[in-house]
Amino acid sequence: MENRYTDGTYLAANPGWHGEDSAWKLAHVRRALKGAGVAETHLKTVCDVGCGAGEAVKLWAKERPETAFYGYDVSPQALTLAAKDKPQNCVFRLGSVLRPEPCNVLLLLDVLEHILDWKEFFKKWTAQAGLIVVHMPLDLSVYARLRPSILKRERETVGHIHFFTARKFLRELDGLDMRVRHLHYTNKYVERPPQITRFISRAGMFIRRAAHRFLPRAWAAYWVGGYSLMLVLEKKTNPGTNCGAV
Structure with missing residues (x-):
């Protein structure tokens, strides 16, 4: 599955690598x-796994010079x-075999739906994180x-290979020994409406x-779609503090 992202195919289809959504996200x-x-x-x-062009990380880093930000992408x-x-x-940092720095917060923003074995990927990359922030598209709807x-x-167009409802994804997270500390819905189509003809x-x-x-x-x-989940997660067996583990 990395070919699409490493051979230029994804860049050709998405030349901005969705950087235009970074401030909103x-x-x-x-x-x-x-x-x-x-x-x-x-x-x-703060570590951002699957950071793409890194625009969200760079925006945040400019506002928080006292915080170290790491971005990873294949x-x-x-x-x-x-x-x-x-x-x-x-x-x-480039590469899929690296492990992130121990971090207070790990970001997985619109990433897991692209990964064939997303559960193993999730377990690997969250092992040293205090809190995990996930943005997951809810592609499945009536x-x-x-x-x-x-x-x-x-x-x-954007390489999604897994499709979720909110209930399905939350059930999967529960099986990964994760507790939801915060949840809200986002809707790019309503909040940042595209030009439609x-x-x-x-x-x-x-x-x-x-x-x-x-x-x-x-x-x-559930009925009409267009939403994503924005979640803050912590491990059930080792719940984070106000700022997680370092």
Whole structure:
């Protein structure tokens, strides 16, 4: 599965490596940590696994010069982008066989759905983390099941090989000995609406916005989709403190 990310195919399909979403995504990370009772001033080390072009890490590092930030990715093209204008407190490392530094917070933002054996990947990379922040797309919905082309597009354009509902993913996490310390839903399509010209896409967006406005988030995610989960996790057997382990 690394070929797509190492041979330039993914970069060709996504030339910005989703950097345009970084400020939005980072705002949700910080909201989640605040909701979990974590003070950013207590964070000494933050690791971002599958960091891509590293824009979220770089934005955060510029605001927190006292914190060490590490970004990891298998793609040399992504890390070439990440190296541009990086702050001094930000280090990027190439390779999938590395282990991260022991850290207060480990970020897995839109990563696990790309990994064939995501559970083993998760266990490996979270072994030395205090708290884990996960952003997981909820691709499975009633609407997506009625329109299989949606899942096909997610597989072909952004490389998703696993599809989840909120209940399914939370059940999997429980089996990995993880406790949810904070949870909220995000919806990029509503919060950062794309430019849409096709009638059927505009109709779908209208339905999503209506569901977002009138339904509880869990119901809207299940019925019409377009949502992701933003989670702060801790190990059941070794729960983190206010800033996790270092």
